[in-house]
Amino acid sequence: xxxxxxxxxxxxxxxxxxxxxxxxxxxxxxxxxxxxxxxxxxxxxxxxxxxxxxxxxxxxxxxxxxxxxxxxxxxxxxxxxxxxxxxxxxxxxxxxxxxxxxxxxxxxxxxxxxxxxxxxxxxxxxxxxxxxxxxxxxxxxxxxxxxxxxxxxxxxxxxxxxxxxxxxxxxxxxxxxxxxxxxxxxxxxxxxxxx
Numbered sequence: 769x770x771x772x773x774x775x776x777x778x779x780x781x782x783x784x785x786x787x788x789x790x791x792x793x794x795x796x797x798x799x800x801x802x803x804x805x806x807x808x809x810x811x812x813x814x815x816x817x818x819x820x821x822x823x824x825x826x827x828x829x830x831x832x833x834x835x836x837x838x839x840x841x842x843x844x845x846x847x848x849x850x851x852x853x854x855x856x857x858x859x860x861x862x863x864x865x866x867x868x869x870x871x872x873x874x875x876x877x878x879x880x881x882x883x884x885x886x887x888x889x890x891x892x893x894x895x896x897x898x899x900x901x902x903x904x905x906x907x908x909x910x911x912x913x914x915x916x917x918x919x920x921x922x923x924x925x926x927x928x929x930x931x932x933x934x935x936x937x938x939x940x941x942x943x944x945x946x947x948x949x950x951x952x953x954x955x956x957x958x959x960x961x962x963x
């Protein structure tokens with residue numbers, strides 16, 4: 769099998785990868801944990817907090833970023849997945865501006881079991897292509913603040929809950945993203961939740 773790194777701006781590969789398959793082509797009945805070890809020389813000058821594991825999607829020929837946990841003391845990155853595939857340690861990169869922000873799934877349909885349900889990164893709505901220290905504010909269509917997220921590493925996940933932790937209602941929301949390091953960088957848009 770030959771995997772190529774498609775040009776996905778927020779991901780940069782390392783040389784650390786593993787292929788886990790079975791002869792029948794079956795997928796596991798329960799999630800499995802993948803743990804990849806690295807040494808500081810493997811990741812260059814990237815901060816360890818920017819490391820993640822990505823899974824190769826053979827059907828669509830692309831890499832899918834997985835929700836990962838970095839243990840800097842042990843030099844490991846771990847994730848859980850329900851797929852057998854090729855896995856690679858990747859470095860997420862923060863954007864230099866907010867022109868390439870992507871928000872998905874949109875609309876977000878939690879519990880639907882469709883492509884509009886939670887992403888491979890976990891439950892909620894993913895904001896990717898952010899600058900290193902972006903701030904994401906989510907408002908109702910009438911301008912009421914629902915959630916304020918400080919982010920780091922070019923990525924944020926909104927769990928679709930308000931500041932009190934209660935699930936946000938179905939409807940259209942407005943987001944505004946700013947970069948506290950450069951006030952000229954902003955992005956706005958709309959997203960929807962269908963419960």
